[in-house]
Amino acid sequence: MSGVEGKGSPLWRDRNFMVFWGSQTLSVAGDSFALIAVPLLVLHVTGSVAQMGLLTGLASAASVAAGVFAGVLADRLDRRRLLIWCDLARMALYGIVPVAWAFGPKIWLLYVVLPAAEAIGMVFQVTYVTVVRNLVEPSRITEANGRLGATSAAAGIGGPLLAGVVAGWAGPTAAIAVNAASFGISALGVVMIRFGQPSAARGVWQAGEAPEGQEDQEARGPWREMLAGARFLWRQPVLRALTVLLSFFIFLTLGLTDVLIYHLKHDLGQPDGAVGAVLAVAGLGTVAGSLLVGPVRRRLGFGASWIGAIAVAGLAVVGLGTSGGVPAVAAAAAVYLGCVSVAGIASMSLRQQVTPDHLLGRVTSAFWTIHFSLGPAGAAVLTWGAQRHGVAAVCLLAGVACLLIALAAFFTPIRQPNPELSGAAG
Template identity: 25%
Template sequence: MTEPPPLRKNTKFQLLWIGSATSEFGSQLTRLAMPLLVLAVTGSPLSAGLVAGARTAATVLAQMPAGVWVDRWDRRRTLVTGQLVQAGAAAALAALVAAGHPLLWMFLLLAVVDGVCTAFIGPARSIAVRGVVPPEQLRAAYAQEEARTHAAWLAGPPAGGLLFGLGHAVPFVVDAVTVLVSAVCTVAARVPRRPAIAAVPAGDPAPVRPSMGRELGAAFRWFWQQRGLRDVSGAVMMLNLLGGAAILPLIVLVGERGGNSVVTGAVLAASGIGGLVGALISNRTGALLPPGKLLLAIVTIFGGAVALETLPFGKWWPMIPFVCISLSTPAINVVMNAVVTRLVPEEMLGRMDAVLTVVGRSLAPLGPILGGFLAATLGGAGALLCIGGGLLLTAAVAASSRSLRGFTGERAEVVL
């Protein structure tokens, strides 16, 4: 059997990766620019949290139908269409900012549009990677994907802070351009359009597709049979809630200590420093522990590091614990992507991506709102102490689950 070419020579994957890396950089520009803009317009951390929460809520609510439709529709067209609409939303926001003082409802509306697009782009792109990468190279591909994300986290926030200082609309113009570049790369990569469907013998009627409800029901039943995966997803749900809540208090804390937008961007860029290094070594660190125990270790590190951000060592200090957080997380992302790819049938990938995303992120829309509320009530340091304590409590509760501690991602764990 002929060996597949090295991943670096896989032109389709590399085009897809370049486009996604460009788009991710644009997204990370606005990761800092959006809350800074809302804070500048409204003066309210809670309003900034509402906007971020609205985007996340739109993604979560649209995830289920998006997963079903991605399994049914032309996946390449779905991916490109989502990217074009997302670029239009970023351009519209830039135009509103340049024209005057946008209102809060405008931020909320465009955040919802962006979130819905993300719900379609996520599973379509995940399946596209599987469509252009041989199974034996998927783990290496996911490691490269993880490195892309954290490289964008490293470069995006400080660039976003710098561009925001040049003009409040500038980061959103750049974001729109990066998404357009990603759409062009998707077209050039010629990713598979549709899931593989068995041929229908001549003369036989075409199979009737079950309803959306039945297809989602089948995906949920499959998920429910994976006992360890259920418990892992519950822990991930709390990690996403509390991890998402920690960003706004961190921004507030740096501001309270005298940091401007450039300093805040540099502190947030610490996630890219640790994450990029973590992604490069994720294959090795991911092999140190089975997925369940690896997750427990990461939640514990996350909670302790969030609490350490509050130590009174100046505006730059939070960067150091933030590096520790981001250094640990890539391994579990790569490992879980490989586990899901190995376990889930190809024709169910879109739906299962939706199910796992919805379960894992079901509380995520509340994260920015919770963080904004705690920051407005307790200040940056008080909010981070509460969130860090919540993460440590999550780790302690999750450790009591035998199925989570023993989760390895093997098919033998299915409960019939």
Template identity: 30%
Template sequence: MLRHRPFRNQFLANALSMVGSALTPVALAFGVLHVTGSAGQLGLVLAAYSVPQVVLMIVGGVWADRLPRQRVMITADAVRMLTQAGFGVLLVTGWSPLWAMMALQALCGSATAFFLPASVGLVADTAPPDRIQEANALLSLTRNLTGTVGPIVAGGLVAVTGGGWALIIDGITFGGSLLFLAMLRLPTREAASHRSDFRAEFISGWREVSQRSWVWSTILYCMVFNLAFSSYQVLGPAAFAGQSGGSMAWGVMVAGLGIGQLAGNSIALLWKPSQPLLVGRLIMLGGAPVFFFMGSDAPFWLTLAASFVCGISISFPDTLWDAVLQQHIDGSALSRVSSFDFLGSFLLRPVGFGLSAGAASWFGADNTLTVSAVVVIVATLVSLTDSSMRRLGREPAEDSAGHLVQKH
């Protein structure tokens, strides 16, 4: 796969930026807390990143279809390079007013809203058509690997040099990503001047989603799954907090989830099911047991095994989903469709965090975790009623709207 030069350049660009981004959660949190001493101000800085990312995701998808995706990603990387390195400089120098930190993170989140939909669309341009699933699996494998190792490395960097230098390194990795993207040589896409206006293209992108039940039903299903999964992230640590060595046990649990995600990506490199969405949906049922076990007195090894299986149930179907979109959605609309997908994934996460905490205070953490498991199971079974999702094969064919879709 990496012998194919266009995809290799995209892979190296993404891998570099992933390495830097994996340092950010620990470095930014500890850096902001060091200079402000306020968890409230840290929350504002994090919100300054996430809010524009969600708000501008659809806009980013439209422009990634209007302009060359490579150019959109280069511009986004340039912005992220300057904002993250600039944030690091603020922390290193000690001059860190809240407004400046929030402004830099807002710019970084906005740039990410343009980068993500363009990146999904670019895979369809750089990877051989018959190896798109492998391309997505490699990208996801790298993302999960850096996400597992990166926080550990970041913790060491923060301990030795402080959060500022780790963020400066993050900025440098975006610069490296920019250079690899600039080396891509792709056919010129249609210029924006020959296309319809922004509003018409937004409506056209929504039509691509709404006319295919396998697309919009999957987005809705993933919204519900992410809502339920929020209880793992909020109540999981609480379930171990009262135990001796609870923090270490929770760290092992999260590592088990991460290793499961790596395993899921590895499976996707080898297995190409003929009905990818149906197989992926059934595998997502494997995400339910971990909630049951965390909410009961199950042995630790059983809960850890369930966390590992949950990781597979998240990563393998996600890789199949990206490949299906890239194979069945026309390349001219791919970034817009993926932007609706990203919006659905991000939108209910903060809602889920708040609901999990509130439900736990009213009904107890154990009951809330059990309800989360039931929600995953019921939502999965309901989603299986979509016949177009069950029938969809690997190769493009006439879609549920009656149109012939192209494979790029």
């Protein structure tokens, strides 16, 4: 074993974690109902794909906008209460839809509910990341994140299938009602648990106990508060390197799902059913990677786990473009998503371990904002390249670039087995 990561009592004996884990899994499964039901409502009433796209775009924009200040809310308010209120607000918002629809379709209501719910959901997600560290022992953070990620991925696969059954049997509004109820379950789960106090060890201090002068510096204005997370990322060598390299990784890979679908439909001539089956198998890779990240990091250490996952992901991207059959494409996609899960969960866990508690919300917001900043442009370039030059050429180029990212990481502080224990991380 390369470090302290993984020592401590088993998570299944931790009542707080088990309650939180179960309630959040049900919440994710319920939330996936809206992913199916809302587009169905729009199509049933208007028959317009354009309106569906406009609604999705507005909801995404609201989520991104909320991410700018979500970290400040998570750092300045009681996090447990914030999680509960976010869940209750989303329960109320989605609950309005089936009630209103009982008196006739109201498309305008979706343009209010969905962006508001997505914005609140972003606040919830940022706060969710900040509380995991106070929910389990420090040595179990990676394992806890892995289990939460695995069940979220599994729920994301099964939820839409069940949502389709419910929507077909009782209508899309019934599926939205299930989604609303799931947020009530999530709120109840948070009510039933208690979060521990943040650790003051290794540079992680209690909320409100920042080093002398730090709070005064952050209190100079709201913009300085929101930028505090970005400043922290830049000042920490490991987090700085991770932020930069992961931003390039997202640029190279965010459009891969579209390229995968294009490859299956255009190059291999497969029906829609085959596309769905491949994406389902790929989702199982996410589940596997989430379950493996804890043991892998315990055995190999952070650096080898992260660098190795990025390198294997690059090879999988190359394999994706050169695969000539559906089973090979599915296998390559599953390996890729499994490696992305290992790298992503290890990275998130490290941020939770080394970031001062009073900054964790803003650091999370800053990381996600920077992390995805190059993604849309990269997706456009990748898909354009696939159509112009072919999937094989684009995947070869993207895969080799991922291997270069892994090589570059070897020459940064990322390579350390236990950066959470060294001055380089914090």
